[in-house]
Amino acid sequence: MNQVKRAIGIDFGTTNCCVGVYDKGRIDIIENEQRQTTFPCMVTFFGREIVVGEAAKDQFTRNPRNTVFDMKRLLGRGFSDGVVKIGRNRWPFRVVRGKNDKPMVEIMFNGAQRRFSAEEICAMVLHKIKTIAESCLNRKVKDTVITVPAYFNIEQRQAVKEAATIAGLHVMQLMDEPIAALVAYGLDAATYSCSTPKKILIFDLGGHSLFSTIN
Incomplete structure (x- = not known):
């Protein structure tokens, strides 16, 4: 039987980032040394x-x-x-x-x-995330899923993978940020019961992109 790989999920934002892990039917966001769930x-x-x-x-x-x-x-x-x-x-x-x-x-x-x-600079940030995750989970971390903006082209996506490789990570998948928001809702939706079908509109409200648009 193939062993199930346990990957970390990295929300790699322009301004801030965070890392989470899916375990025992729930998503846990990992805190850094300052007990914060995001860091610059x-x-x-x-x-x-x-x-x-x-x-x-x-x-x-x-x-x-x-x-x-x-x-x-x-x-x-x-x-x-x-x-x-x-x-x-x-x-x-x-x-x-x-x-x-x-x-x-x-x-x-x-x-x-x-x-x-x-x-190389992004790799330094990703390596820091890797270190934080390993310290919290008490195990080595290699596999990851990383979010990217939906507008990222092939070159930009390849650059994210290159940064991850430099940081010692293996990218299992790059996931568009709006899809990641949708998946996160879907994983958590099982907690709630709904007797009738309904449509849910989910926003990926990026802080940096929103700021740039307003300004």
Whole structure:
């Protein structure tokens, strides 16, 4: 008999992320060290140290030039892409053109100027998520399902997989965020009884996308 794989589910947002696991008929959202269920998708390069999540956010005002965020927006895009051009005018960190028009983040790390791709930065966040999950579940974590925006193209989806691979994760499936919301409702709906059929409209109300649209 084949052993059932136990994967973690990662909601990998532009601004924040969280991780959950399906166990014994229910979904449990895993807390981080600060007992929070979400944490920022931010990375700070501080001297010789790389800090991820809430600790990186705390460093932002003191070290904005070397605190990196919004990397999900760079995944699968070229340096000449309009989204990248807009971001370069807003971000405090520097984004430069790399090989084959690939956008690269240029920061100071370990006393030298270094360049990292969006995939490498995202991998640092995903590795942090992996570590949090392993600490909570008391077991090694390899397999994962990761949510992505429904509009992500092939290149962007491949970039997410590449970031996960760098982080030591195996992506079993990329799931569109609206579908993930629908599945989550369906898994939880068994708790409620309904005598008559009905249609449910489910929204994926993304915080970063909503903010960008309003502004």
